Amino acid sequence: MMEKIEYLSSHDFTQWACEQVRDGYGFVPLVGSGISTKSGILMGVEFTDYLTWTVYRCVAWPGKDQDGHRLDLRSDGWPRQPRPAEMRHAKKWVWRLFEEACRHCGLEPSQAKEFECCVKSVALVNGSAGGVPFEAALRRPLVPAALKCAETVVDDQPIKTFFRTLQHDEYLKTFRGDPETSPTSRRYIEESAVRALHDWRSTLEFLSRLRLHNDEHLCLEDAPSQAVVDSFNLHITRGRRPNLAHGMLCHLAARARMRTILTTNFDTLIEDAFAQIGESCAVFPVSLNGDLPPPDSVHAQNCIVKLHGGVAETRANHSLDEPPSDEDKRRFFHYIRGRYPDESKSESGFLPSNLLICGYSGSDMRCVHMIKYVLDSDPEAQVFWICHSHRDVERLYTLFAADGYEIAANLRVLHEQSASGKLKARVIATVSPRTDLLLYEFYQRLTLTLPRGGFNFPLSHNVPPEKSFAS
Numbered sequence: 500m501m502e503k504i505e506y507l508s509s510h511d512f513t514q515w516a517c518e519q520v521r522d523g524y525g526f527v528p529l530v531g532s533g534i535s536t537k538s539g540i541l542m543g544v545e546f547t548d549y550l551t552w553t554v555y556r557c558v559a560w561p562g563k564d565q566d567g568h569r570l571d572l573r574s575d576g577w578p579r580q581p582r583p584a585e586m587r588h589a590k591k592w593v594w595r596l597f598e599e600a601c602r603h604c605g606l607e608p609s610q611a612k613e614f615e616c617c618v619k620s621v622a623l624v625n626g627s628a629g630g631v632p633f634e635a636a637l638r639r640p641l642v643p644a645a646l647k648c649a650e651t652v653v654d655d656q657p658i659k660t661f662f663r664t665l666q667h668d669e670y671l672k673t674f675r676g677d678p679e680t681s682p683t684s685r686r687y688i689e690e691s692a693v694r695a696l697h698d699w700r701s702t703l704e705f706l707s708r709l710r711l712h713n714d715e716h717l718c719l720e721d722a723p724s725q726a727v728v729d730s731f732n733l734h735i736t737r738g739r740r741p742n743l744a745h746g747m748l749c750h751l752a753a754r755a756r757m758r759t760i761l762t763t764n765f766d767t768l769i770e771d772a773f774a775q776i777g778e779s780c781a782v783f784p785v786s787l788n789g790d791l792p793p794p795d796s797v798h799a800q801n802c803i804v805k806l807h808g809g810v811a812e813t814r815a816n817h818s819l820d821e822p823p824s825d826e827d828k829r830r831f832f833h834y835i836r837g838r839y840p841d842e843s844k845s846e847s848g849f850l851p852s853n854l855l856i857c858g859y860s861g862s863d864m865r866c867v868h869m870i871k872y873v874l875d876s877d878p879e880a881q882v883f884w885i886c887h888s889h890r891d892v893e894r895l896y897t898l899f900a901a902d903g904y905e906i907a908a909n910l911r912v913l914h915e916q917s918a919s920g921k922l923k924a925r926v927i928a929t930v931s932p933r934t935d936l937l938l939y940e941f942y943q944r945l946t947l948t949l950p951r952g953g954f955n956f957p958l959s960h961n962v963p964p965e966k967s968f969a970s
Contacts, residue, residue, distance in 0.1 A: 506886070506892050506906070506907070506908075506928040506929055506930060507907055507908075507909065507910060507927060507928065507929045508929065509929050509930075509931050509937050509940065511909065511910040511929075512883070512885075512927065512928075512929035512937075513937065513940050513941045513944050514910065514944065515883075515910060515913055515927060516755075516855070516883055516927075516941055516945075517941070517944050517945045519853060519881075520754075520755050520756065520945060523850075524756070524850070524851060524852055524853055525755065525756030525757065525758070525850045525851070525852035525853075526751075526755050526756065526757050526852055526853055526854075526855040526883070527757065527759050527760070527761060527834055527835045527852045527853070527854055527855065528748055528757055528760050528761065528762075528854075528855045528856070528857065529761045529762070529763075529854055529855070529856045529857075529859055529866070529870075530748065530760060530761070530762040530763070530764060530769070530856075530857060530858055530859065531762070531763050531764065531856075531857070531858040531859025531860065532763065532764055532858060532859075533857070533858025533859065533860070533887055533934065534742075534744040534745065534748075534764075534857060534858035534934055534935070535739070535742075535745075535764060535766060535768055535858070537742040537743070537744070537935065538739045538740060538741065538742045538745075538766075538768055539739055540735055540736060540739055540766060541735050545580075546699065547644045547645050547699065548581065548586055548645055549580060549581070550696075550699055550702045550703070550706075551586075551589055551590070551593060551643070551644075551645040551696060551702075552578065552580075552581040552585065552586060552589050553570070553572075553577065553578055553706060554692050554695070554696060554702060554705070554706065555588075555589035555592055555593070556569065556570040556578050557569055557570045557571070557572065557706065557709055557711075558688060558689060558692045558709070558717065559592060569711060569717070571711040572706060572709075572727055572730070573710075573711075573724075573726075573727065576730070576734070577730065577731060577734040589645075590645055590646065593643050593645060593646060593693060593696060594646060596689050596690065596692065596693040597640060597642070597643060597646065597693050599686075599689075599690070600639075600640040600690045600693050600694065601639060601640060603690070604639045604640075640690075640693055640694050640697075641694070641697035641698075642697060643693060643696035643697055644696060644697060644698065644699070645696060682718075682719065683716075683718055685717075687719075688709075688717050688718075688719065691705060691719060692705060700819070703727075703728055703731065704723050705719075706727060706731075707723035707724045707725070707727040707728050708720045708721075708722070708723050708724070725787075725811075725812060728813060729810060729811050729812070729813065732765050732766075732810045732811075732813055733810060736765075736766040736767070736768075736810065739766065739768060740768070740771070741768045741769070741771050741772035741775065742768075742935060743935035743936070743938075743939065744857070744858070744934050744935035744938060745768045745769050745771070745772035746772050746775070746776070746950075747935060747938035747939055747941075747942055747950075748760060748769060748772070748938065749769070749772045749773050749775075749776055749778060750776070750942055750950045750951075751938065751941065751942055751945075752773075752778070752801055754942065754945055754946055755941070755942075755945060756850060756852065757855075758798070758800070758801050758802070759797055759798070759801075759802055759804065759834050759852075760780075760802070760803045760804070761803075761804050761806055761834065762803060762804070762805055762806065763805075763806050763807045763859060763863070763866065764805070764807075765784075765805060765807060765808055765809050765810050765813045766810070767809075767810070769803055770782055770803060773801070776951075778801065779800075779801065780800070780801040780802055780803055781796075781799075781800050781801070781802040781803070782802070782803045782805065782809070783796070783797065783802060783803070783804045783805065784805040784808045784809035784811075784812075785804065785805060785806055785807070785808055785814070786808045786809075786812040786814075787808065787812050787813075787814055789808075790824070790826065790827055790830075791804065791806075791826075791827045791830040791831060791834075792804060792830075793830070794830055794833035794834060794849075797834055798834075798837075798849050804834070806865075806866060807819065807863075819863035819864070819865050819866075820863060820864045820865060821864075821865060822864075822865070822868055823865050823868055823869050827869065828868070828869055828872040831869040831872065831873065832869075832872060832873050832876055832877070833849075835851075835852050835853070835854055835873055835880065836851050836852065836873065836876075836877055836880060837849030837850055837851045837852065838851075840876035840877065851879075853880060853881045853882065853883060854870065854873065854880075854881070854882045854883065855883045855885075856870075856882060856883065856884045856885065857884075857885040857934045857937075857938070858885075858887075858934055860887075860891060860894065861894060861895070861898055867898060870882060871899075871902070871904075874904055874925050880925070881924070881925060881926070881927060882925065882926045882927065883927045884926055884927065884928045884929075885929055885930075885931055885934050885937060886928055886929065886930045886931070887930070887931070887932055887934070888930065888932070889930060891930070892928055892930060895926060895928055899925070899926050904925040904926055905923045905924050905925055905926070906924065906925075906926045906927075906928055907924040907926065907927045907928065908924075912924070913927070
């Protein structure tokens with residue numbers, strides 16, 4: 500952790516953003532799932548717990564859940580949200596499977612503390628004297644995400660990084676190839692389940708491969724079913740409405756020259772927000788095997804580029820961590836800077852812009868590589884990043900400062916660098932738990948007025964408003 504994490508206040512952040520617009524630049528928002536939380540779409544712990552609960556309902560043997568039967572996603576659909584008592588029961592089941600999987604690899608798991616089945620500290624030690632064999636260390640299960648909490652002391656990143664250098668989720672294949680275990684046995688299914696719970700993408704892939712035959716026999720198919728993944732997308736987005744953040748992106752489209760919106764979300768809330776104010780926009784979903792759309796098509800109108808695909812054929816697998824193609828990086832650069840990196844500014848026919856990132860944590864390396872490509876290819880390009888918490892700022896320092904990209908500390912330094920013509924700050928960061936209100940402030944400071952008539956502040960019925968006054 501950095502000794503001192505510095506970033507701009509929200510006031511200085513919006514002031515600098517307004518000055519960029521008045522100097523003739525535009526903005527290209529890169530929007531993540533964080534802006535959809537107030538619309539009631541599952542995020543964070545709720546998302547992890549829901550997938551864990553679904554695996555439990557699909558895999559637990561008859562009599563171990565309240566309904567006395569396994570769930571079949573293909574015929575029964577996705578389950579309701581779990582109650583707290585049900586979630587604790589599911590986590591106990593996951594912990595039992597985690598212990599068994601560790602012991603099968605010759606490792607003895609020890610749990611120092613436990614509160615509602617959340618792992619506070621995990622130590623993996625060899626069951627016999629001496630060091631842990633290399634093969635056992637590679638095959639040991641990663642800690643399921645639902646068992647982790649803020650105090651969890653375990654680092655699975657080295658193993659994840661090692662298998663990422665191979666291809667997709669080779670970590671799971673180290674277990675699939677175990678000659679001692681029948682792939683149709685109960686233990687194989689259960690251990691595959693607990694191994695898939697370390698990452699939401701692996702969990703979705705596992706559920707999409709799971710089949711229930713004759714209401715009794717479970718098996719894992721070789722190829723995942725995209726239909727199951729698509730049905731999950733439809734389930735968690737059904738009935739959701741745009742919130743203030745989506746609306747402000749639409750109102751800023753003309754005022755802050757945000758004609759292109761990039762998003763990792765697969766929902767339709769941004770285009771729904773455009774429709775609510777009577778504006779049209781083109782939508783370009785980038786499917787599993789698709790490339791980024793041509794820049795000329797993107798620049799031709801207000802448009803949304805869905806980097807992870809739409810509700811159908813969503814990129815919900817480990818391809819999110821694969822490096823983008825050279826052409827995708829060039830097109831991503833063109834969306835933002837209005838030209839290809841090997842063209843001079845005089846050849847550009849489109850307005851140069853900067854990235855405005857909100858609701859996105861930088862967790863998928865495919866997008867991070869494209870962002871860094873923009874910074875590497877144009878020394879004048881900047882990234883304006885709205886972080887949700889101080890932990891997100893720490894992650895920015897890990898992602899960018901370690902590679903030599905300077906992160907802005909205060910507005911005075913930015914003005915001095917800009918006046919001297921030697922702008923060093925490449926990432927302009929701020930922290931705001933309410934991205935929607937920060938965008939609203941940006942609109943007011945930029946236009947010195949409120950959004951046009953008919954605009955409101957919608958809140959989801961199941962998301963209570965935050966406390967804003969002293970009790």
